[in-house]
Amino acid sequence: MDEEIIAEIEKDYIFDLIQKGTRSDERNLEEYRDINIETNYVKKADGSAKVSLGDTKVVTGVKMETGEPFEDTPDQGVLITNAELNAMASPVYEPGPPGKEATEISRVVDRGIRESEAIDLKSLCIEEGEEVWMVFVDVHVIDQGGNLFDVSMISAISALLTAEIPYEQYDKDPEATSLNINTIPVSCTALKCGNGIIYDPTYIEERIGETRLTVITDSSENIVGMQKGLGGSWTQEEIKEVVKTSTQKGKEIRKTIKSSI
Amino acid sequence: MDEEIIAEIEKDYIFDLIQKGTRSDERNLEEYRDINIETNYVKKADGSAKVSLGDTKVVTGVKMETGEPFEDTPDQGVLITNAELNAMASPVYEPGPPGKEATEISRVVDRGIRESEAIDLKSLCIEEGEEVWMVFVDVHVIDQGGNLFDVSMISAISALLTAEIPYEQYDKDPEATSLNINTIPVSCTALKCGNGIIYDPTYIEERIGETRLTVITDSSENIVGMQKGLGGSWTQEEIKEVVKTSTQKGKEIRKTIKSSI
Amino acid sequence: MDEEIIAEIEKDYIFDLIQKGTRSDERNLEEYRDINIETNYVKKADGSAKVSLGDTKVVTGVKMETGEPFEDTPDQGVLITNAELNAMASPVYEPGPPGKEATEISRVVDRGIRESEAIDLKSLCIEEGEEVWMVFVDVHVIDQGGNLFDVSMISAISALLTAEIPYEQYDKDPEATSLNINTIPVSCTALKCGNGIIYDPTYIEERIGETRLTVITDSSENIVGMQKGLGGSWTQEEIKEVVKTSTQKGKEIRKTIKSSI
């Protein structure tokens, strides 16, 4: 009970700060926390990245296998993206199959990769209709410090950028050593709190947000995905502003990714 | 609480009426509510029917695919009947896999189709032991106004009667345009309430029934299936009477089906 | 409540007896209850045994099918061991998929068979990489009177010892009529209660045990498996003693098995 009262007071404090244009960790409203990317972290994976954004921590591993293509895309490799919110990451997560939150994250990250055409799925065809490469991207959140969309997207694309196709293991002729990724999709998440719109929200800021908007941009600064979340609503003007700021922030994050791999 | 007391009073009232040979909606004890059948309702299905019986509403769709036969019937097509009691149909249903009630309905409908040999499963063999037509009959209850057995059976057979085999879609030589159904299985459900035996019970009548008996007859007026349900018991004399009345009622329902397709 | 108090008093009584070197059913600390083995109990199984140890009752059936080998052992048959703690066996068991206790039992029995090389899995290869015999060992506990590890192991190996490969049923050339089992793994389970270490604990003795140790020996009296269980701890000296006693007891149980089949 007491703990809840303290939490309420803290929330009010954070909300008030945002109305004044600042934040409890002294960032400005649009500022991201420090990003730290360590690629090739897991040797047994074909690609991997451990990423922290402030105190949010995510490990992503990429594994590739050969398998059958989907019936409606016989000449394309298969991309499967999963997100796991490990019970260790937060007091409110529980072990078990992915819930609504994990499902939404995995689908948004998947769309970011897919719609930006970051991976040329046709290059992953081994024999049309028979055998293709299946690319499994497993995003594991181990410390939930807020803004899981953005950090999941960063870790997924970082792991893919450094992935190597396991030709030898599957006795296949090597055609390329890596996945040949030409564009880097980056997501930026905005949160509306009263009159303020903040970016890269922390775990506690997310508790006071009224509504959320994630915008994914690619290397040409086109928009390749959007996802509104939480109750609450956005005006069209606000959306315009978020799209603009996210494009700008995405550019900076993309630079950080490039310099880390 | 109040609501429950009212419900109890209503149940007593309905029970008393039945003892006097009549019902709250003024039907006689053996009378069915109006049947309304709309076939070819879902264009994407290979066969479909929306059926209402009083205010009970069921939509059934038939889909056909090619697949492997069962090992013990290599020369026969495969019939798979599912019933879903959608959570929208009643305040007591919940989303999730089929429970006991849905399982019983799907099995009784399945047996009605199978035992009456309404579908000639051998005619659905494409290549013995290799490839056959699989017929999926999905019965979706969307408004639970009582007597789900009978309305599910009506909608399943109506959907099958109008189904067309999707030869083109699967690049197969067309051998027949429809499923070639020669007999129309119809179920009639009787409910014992004190001294009265009523047919086509409503949702609230089902709450006061002591025991239930469903009798399925085919076009030759043979009995092809029976299913006793609920606690309570029947005497052999009562069963004889229910078999007789159900055969008669089944004839009428069969006429309605034929005139609707 | 009263029942629980009685249970507590009974536990104290049993504990005190053990401290004095005796037991409520007058066995000495290392003594097993009577073992009764009935093989070929289930005609439809390829091998079977109904085993009772005191009032613990287990039925095990062996079924064999042909199937694909595992990728990493293309020249070996497949052994799959399941344990089911049927809800009828105890007031605390519930219907459903295997829980922690059943999983541990199935894995320990499986390791006993596997590590002792009781079955020559290579002899179960029909065509390398293509087709092998799959051996399903299903251990069903129907009365939980304590010491499930040992009785499950006895019933599993007894069923295997009497199993016949169903060559005819699968149209295969008979190479051997039986599974050709050369060693008989036997498990012995010790339970530490205060200063006493008892063997073959009953259901109620298990409730007062601090820690458990199961030792599996083969016909050459080598140790092929161990499993510590429950909270609590063992000293190295105690472990040595349990290994020695279990080897001795295992010899006696092996004799009983041999004389029963």
Next chain:
Amino acid sequence: MVKVEKPDEFIDEEGKRVDGRDLNELRPVKIEANVLNRADGSCYIELGDNKIYAAVYGPREVHPRHLQEPDRAIVRYKYSMAPFSVSDRKRPGPGRRSKEISKVSEEALESAIFLEKYPKSVIDVFVEIVESAAGTRTTSLTAASVACADAGIPMRDLIASCASGKIDEEIVLDLNEPEDNHGDADVPVAMMPRTEDITLLQMDGDLTAEEIDEAIDLAKEGCKQLYEEQKNALKSKYGGK
């Protein structure tokens, strides 16, 4: 795939069935009460090659609590087959067939129990088919009701249950495996033998109204014979000869 072959004829010139029985003859039956120690009541039954255990726990508290009925006990009946009980290994876990059998058996058993004596509680019935040879649902029910009596649950009467069916144009009692697989109809029946009230009735196949009546008549005969065996099993445990 194990196939039970269809015989050329189900009934020979002397009116005997493939296993030598008369048309109205049950397979050999053996019933034993109180065979398990943990359960409140239990029963073991063999009918032909069928081997079945039934166990009863309760009346006891209901979990989860929202299943409680304020004015009566509920019955939960769980029919399950061991993977090795049938010719082709059955995967563990209940399929749709088991679920349906559990439901109709539960309802058949409920009819006989004075449920109103135990409000808010549950009577759990577990049935395990160790070997299956046609007629498991009815044989299980016969065993379950003995287990209930063994558990001291007050009942109007025992439930005795067996099937009749149609083969080679004849109505016969207690179908065996080839008859069940290749016959023309199967009519499982359960009843309270004293009043002849029928608490389970199913039918698969193709019968006339008259044949159904005849099938029920014959099943009743079978139930009455089983009833004697049920009573004997209970007597031999609890004396009172």
Next chain:
Amino acid sequence: MVKVEKPDEFIDEEGKRVDGRDLNELRPVKIEANVLNRADGSCYIELGDNKIYAAVYGPREVHPRHLQEPDRAIVRYKYSMAPFSVSDRKRPGPGRRSKEISKVSEEALESAIFLEKYPKSVIDVFVEIVESAAGTRTTSLTAASVACADAGIPMRDLIASCASGKIDEEIVLDLNEPEDNHGDADVPVAMMPRTEDITLLQMDGDLTAEEIDEAIDLAKEGCKQLYEEQKNALKSKYGGK
């Protein structure tokens, strides 16, 4: 495998789409309120070949209880597709797509409901796609908000929802199946038409900032047309013309 073929051109010389519509034209729409008897509120909608039922139960008690919110109602939105609603039979049960749609739809609907009026309770919304033809998530949401109104749940406004998208370099309203499968972008939008507050927004594809703005403008137009149909459906049930 049924394949929806990509047409040679999505828009002909006269500016008409493959189904003859103008770029800013909705497919034919039909909305009916109060079509089910058990539900507290319900709605049936057709938009082109889409056929969808929505039903609402509540506000009612929450089970399991730990999901209760002390100061407001929760909304549970369940989007589900009948196996026969699509070209290739869909296996029963919710996949990841259905889960995501349920989540964003739930959040979109929540925005419009005065949740604080019903602490500790739940509003259950069930949506069943009987036939699916592109645009099911938005069309479902349009129906669901009518069902909420039909159930008498107090709301700021109805939620009207439709998608816009990009084909052949043009931003168009309400994508049909070939446009949805082979177009360049899809922008589902939901809003409260009175204030134009946007409560659902997703985007898949490849668009510039300007195109997104244009797509939202167009979707708003569509939402306003649907809003009139929603109000008509409610009026024709409850009078008040």
Next chain:
Amino acid sequence: MVKVEKPDEFIDEEGKRVDGRDLNELRPVKIEANVLNRADGSCYIELGDNKIYAAVYGPREVHPRHLQEPDRAIVRYKYSMAPFSVSDRKRPGPGRRSKEISKVSEEALESAIFLEKYPKSVIDVFVEIVESAAGTRTTSLTAASVACADAGIPMRDLIASCASGKIDEEIVLDLNEPEDNHGDADVPVAMMPRTEDITLLQMDGDLTAEEIDEAIDLAKEGCKQLYEEQKNALKSKYGGK
């Protein structure tokens, strides 16, 4: 399929193992406490190529409540492997191996905790194998007990855990992957180093009584070395040098 090849010999003439270690030498180890912010206690460990996170929540309230023990805390231990932690991708979700490891680890950890101090509560331990390279169950347990200490849970002692095993007729410490896959026996051990009480013991393979004793002796040595690393990790977080 990735295969770990069996080397021609596990031990060379100079008594060195394939990775250059002595028979009684652990792989390089690195332990860090308090690495996660949400968890009440946490630990990161590397042993050779193993990379493992452990986190502890609690003592906290038990849900569902019927799992509560009136007089003590319960421990729930969840061992899980990331799909990418092994050579051939592992499907998500716990298999039977994970379930068994969780059970024996839970029991091993329980022995060290003063459970009676926290009646009706639960201590949740989550272990995530990020990279797996033989010895994950023992290494996880070593990390989990540091995480418990980091969470301030009162314990009799830390639990240190490692395996010994048999290769080429020799008993060796801390099997690596080829030794684990192709060796003759594996003996995972956990203990409270101060009293040398053994709280986890398993064995797979083929050993004599003497070899088991020798294997336990060697594992104890390994546990004691790990114990020093565990204490150092906690000291470097909490001072007290």
